[in-house]
Amino acid sequence: MVNTLAAGNLAFNPLYKEVKIRITGSLVAGEWKPGDAIPSEARLAERFDVSIGTIRKAIDELVADKILVRQQGRGTFIATHTEDRTLFYFFHIVGKDGSKELPVSEMLSFRRRKAGAGAQRRLNVARGAQVFRIHNVLRLSGRAVIFDELVLPAGLFPDLTDEVFAGREGTIYGLYQARYGINVIRISERLSAARPPVRVASVLRVRPATPVLVIKRVAYSFNDVPVELRTSWVNTERHEYLSDLWKTSPPPLAAG
Amino acid sequence: MVNTLAAGNLAFNPLYKEVKIRITGSLVAGEWKPGDAIPSEARLAERFDVSIGTIRKAIDELVADKILVRQQGRGTFIATHTEDRTLFYFFHIVGKDGSKELPVSEMLSFRRRKAGAGAQRRLNVARGAQVFRIHNVLRLSGRAVIFDELVLPAGLFPDLTDEVFAGREGTIYGLYQARYGINVIRISERLSAARPPVRVASVLRVRPATPVLVIKRVAYSFNDVPVELRTSWVNTERHEYLSDLWKTSPPPLAAG
DNA sequence: TTCGATTTGTTCGTATGTATT
DNA sequence: TAATACATACGAACAAATCGA
Numbered sequence: 001m002v003n004t005l006a007a008g009n010l011a012f013n014p015l016y017k018e019v020k021i022r023i024t025g026s027l028v029a030g031e032w033k034p035g036d037a038i039p040s041e042a043r044l045a046e047r048f049d050v051s052i053g054t055i056r057k058a059i060d061e062l063v064a065d066k067i068l069v070r071q072q073g074r075g076t077f078i079a080t081h082t083e084d085r086t087l088f089y090f091f092h093i094v095g096k097d098g099s100k101e102l103p104v105s106e107m108l109s110f111r112r113r114k115a116g117a118g119a120q121r122r123l124n125v126a127r128g129a130q131v132f133r134i135h136n137v138l139r140l141s142g143r144a145v146i147f148d149e150l151v152l153p154a155g156l157f158p159d160l161t162d163e164v165f166a167g168r169e170g171t172i173y174g175l176y177q178a179r180y181g182i183n184v185i186r187i188s189e190r191l192s193a194a195r196p197p198v199r200v201a202s203v204l205r206v207r208p209a210t211p212v213l214v215i216k217r218v219a220y221s222f223n224d225v226p227v228e229l230r231t232s233w234v235n236t237e238r239h240e241y242l243s244d245l246w247k248t249s250p251p252p253l254a255a256g
Numbered sequence: 257m258v259n260t261l262a263a264g265n266l267a268f269n270p271l272y273k274e275v276k277i278r279i280t281g282s283l284v285a286g287e288w289k290p291g292d293a294i295p296s297e298a299r300l301a302e303r304f305d306v307s308i309g310t311i312r313k314a315i316d317e318l319v320a321d322k323i324l325v326r327q328q329g330r331g332t333f334i335a336t337h338t339e340d341r342t343l344f345y346f347f348h349i350v351g352k353d354g355s356k357e358l359p360v361s362e363m364l365s366f367r368r369r370k371a372g373a374g375a376q377r378r379l380n381v382a383r384g385a386q387v388f389r390i391h392n393v394l395r396l397s398g399r400a401v402i403f404d405e406l407v408l409p410a411g412l413f414p415d416l417t418d419e420v421f422a423g424r425e426g427t428i429y430g431l432y433q434a435r436y437g438i439n440v441i442r443i444s445e446r447l448s449a450a451r452p453p454v455r456v457a458s459v460l461r462v463r464p465a466t467p468v469l470v471i472k473r474v475a476y477s478f479n480d481v482p483v484e485l486r487t488s489w490v491n492t493e494r495h496e497y498l499s500d501l502w503k504t505s506p507p508p509l510a511a512g
Numbered sequence: 513t514t515c516g517a518t519t520t521g522t523t524c525g526t527a528t529g530t531a532t533t
Numbered sequence: 534t535a536a537t538a539c540a541t542a543c544g545a546a547c548a549a550a551t552c553g554a
Contacts, residue, residue, distance in 0.1 A: 014541060024510035040519055051543045056520090064320070072520045073550030092499075096446075189499040190352075192492035193449035193467035211449035211467030216496075222510050236448035240472075243348075243445040243499055254280035254478050270522060296538055307524045312539090328539045329531030 019048055019058035024067070027078065027183070028222045034177050035082075037075035038068070067185055081173040081184070090173065090187060093146065093234060094242045103138035103146065105172070108203070110134050110162035112154060122218060123153050123226050130154035134165060137203050145239050147200045151229040156182060173219075182227050186220045191241060200233045213241060275304050275314035280323070283334065283439070284478045290433050291338075293331035294324070323441055337429040337440070346429065346443060349402065349490060350498045359394035359402065361428070364459070366390050366418035368410060378474060379409050379482050386410035390421060393459050401495050403456045407485040412438060429475075438483050442476045447497060456489045469497060 013021075023038070032038050041059070045052045059076060062068040066089065070076045079086060087102060094100050115123065115131045123131070131151050138146035150172075152160070157180055168175040176182040194214050195201075201208045213234040221227045234241065269277075279294070288294050297315070301308045315332060318324040322345065326332045335342060343358060350356050371379065371387045379387070387407050394402035406428075408416070413436055424431040432438040450470050451457075457464045469490040477483045490497065 016541080021510055028510050037519095042519085053544080054542060057541085070520065071550085073518080073552080075519060075551095094446075096448075187501070190350075191447055191469065191497040191499065192352075192495075193469040193490075194492070195467055209465065211451055213447065213449040213469070234449075236450070239448075241447040243447065245443070245501065254277055254284050272522080293538095298538080309525080310523060313522085326539065327532085329533080329537080331532095331538060 015050055016054045016057040016061075019044075019050060019054060020061055022048065023058060023062065024222055027067070030181055032078055033181075034078045034080045034183065037077050040075065065185065067183075081177050082170050087171065090184070092189075092241050092243065093140070093239050095140070096238055096240055101140050103140050105148075106137050106139070107162065107166040108135040108137055110165060115151070115153070119151050119229060122229055123151070125153050125155070132157065132160060140239065143238070144204050145235050147196075147203050147233045149231045153227070156180065156227055176227065183221050184219045184227060185222065186224075187217050188220070189215050189217045191215050196233050204233065204235045206235055206237075210235075210237075212236065215241070271306055272310045272313040272317075275300075275306060275310060276317055278304065279314060279318060280478055283323070286437055288334055289437075290334045290336045290439065293333050296331065321441065323439075337433050338426050343427065346440070348445075348497050348499065349396070349495050351396070352494055352496055357396050359396050361392050361394050361404075363418065363422040364391040364393055366421060371407070371409070375407050375485060378485055379407070381409050381411070388413065388416060396495065399494070400460050401491050403452075403459050403489045405487045409483070412436065412483055432483065439477050440475045440483060441478065442480075444474050444476070446472045448472075452489050460489065460491045462491055462493075466491075466493075468492065471497070 023044075026032060026038075038044070039047065041052050041055045044055045048055070059068060059070070063070055066079055066086065068076055069079045081087075081090075088100065091102065093103070111133045112130060113133055115125055115129050119125075119131055120127060120129065123129075125131075131154055134148075134150040134152070136148040136150070137144050138148060140146075154160070157176075160180075164179070165175070170178075173184045176184060192214050193211050195209060196204065196206065196212045198208055200212070201210070204212070206212065213232075213236050215230075215232040215234065217228075217230040217232070218226050219228040219230065279300075282288060282294075294300070295303065297308050297311045300311045304311070315324060315326065319326055322335055322342065324332055325335045337343070337346075344356065347358065349359070367389045368386060369389055371381055371385050375381075375387055376383060376385065379385075381387075387410055390404075390406040390408070392404040392406070393400050394404060396402075410416070413432075416436075420435070421431070426434075429440045432440060448470050449467050451465060452460065452462065452468045454464055456468070457466070460468070462468065469488075469492050471486075471488040471490065473484075473486040473488070474482050475484040475486065
């Protein structure tokens with residue numbers, strides 16, 4: 001494979017950006033599966049005909065994007081949605097007492113239907129496209145805290161059934177990844193406060209006038225392809241949404 | 257078990273981590289002021305007696321932490337809270353129509369008092385320590401959307417008065433930075449839904465039963481020192497809290 | 513258990529390109 | 534134009550972690 005970086009190309013990308021794109025290309029093409037190790041830096045350098053340093057810089061960014069994970073002495077792996085470390089990256093509800101706990105999910109309903117106007121636009125699917133609409137209740141310490149409504153474009157999840165969904169092992173995004181090769185790498189969430197719909201209030205066992213937190217999420221895969229809409233209604237009497245943003249690991253200690 | 261010699265024991269940091277710590281040390285010591293350029297990579301390499309590559313790696317992380325900003329051809333600068341780019345890093349309320357707009361703030365009250373029990377703990381100050389308690393209303397497109405309550409440890413803001421606070425130019429964090437050398441580098445926010453206190457409802461012009469978004473924020477400076485508590489009540493009829501988390505710039509384009 | 517091969521992590525050095533002043 | 538500063542790319546050497554023979 002020859003590295004043809006024609007000079008006339010618009011949008012000059014640095015080499016390491018090109019390498020990054022080609023690596024993610026192999027990911028979406030399925031050349032390497034989630035959990036797999038990708039080739040070593042030395043082999044990638046040979047394959048792309050660039051130096052190891054350039055490979056490393058590309059991988060650095062993919063690690064920052066949480067798409068790859070590196071382990072000294074072992075290799076570089078495709079991040080999976082099954083590791084404890086990544087679970088709380090997409091789950092932000094914590095106890096007001098500071099407790100972090102993963103929810104137990106129970107499916108309440110599973111339907112196939114035509115996408116509504118809003119879902120069409122946000123999922124970027126054609127008019128009349130089919131979607132799955134799934135309702136779940138999430139429990140924390142046995143208590144129903146979250147009511148979830150998922151909308152999935154049926155075209156991306158060919159043989160999905162309620163049995164497959166409810167019978168999954170691990171998280172929902174783990175199912176997307178393992179069974180459909182769909183890798184959720186980014187989410188965008190918009191939060192507001194509102195009164196819950198009666199159905200939600202009933203499941204969460206709150207009075208309809210009780211304020212609840214409403215989270216509207218869009219989950220994206222590579223190339224900013226939206227793969228899931230999710231609306232969550234959260235009873236915030238005992239729990240909160242935690243937004244704790246910092247970039248690298250704990251901030252540096254600095255002597256004044 | 258074999259004791260693997262004196263090699264990798266505790267207290268061992270990679271060189272670039274040490275450099276990162278020493279650079280932030282110069283920041284907190286005030287050797288360089290916000291907005292200033294820090295010495296060039298070459299000079300820092302000489303000063304710390306390490307290679308330029310090591311300097312670069314340390315600065316890379318400080319840039320990822322949004323503590324420094326680099327500009328090719330110009331230099332490396334201490335990030336300030338006055339740049340449009342950083343403003344929305346700490347302000348997350350956007351219109352439901354997608355509009356992004358910076359709020360106009362108006363101070364409603366300014367008091368000095370003893371810290372309550374909760375503030376003592378979260379601000380890590382002694383019993384009986386003084387705090388400022390400030391109320392603001394924030395308007396978007398002329399509409400009162402947010403009611404803010406700030407609690408500041410008085411010890412960190414020696415000569416702060418209502419005139420200084422209300423007469424500031426720029427943002428609140430810009431005031432902390434420019435006048436008190438206090439650099440907010442990280443915030444932690446916890447969100448819930450609730451009914452507003454009557455005072456808040458009155459300012460926001462909503463009925464007391466209306467659900468509002470409640471945001472409890474702690475702002476941190478270097479070394480995880482808490483410097484501000486803030487509670488925001490947000491009318492989410494026309495606005496939302498946006499949590500859009502991804503790491504590097506836009507995700508890579510990948511051909512399948 | 514030890515040892516060696518493999519892989520990533522750290523550090524150094526050099527050269528060249530590009531943006532700014 | 535020239536000097537400065539960051540950006541990119543290359544290469545080399547050794548350290549540290551992992552794993553299997």
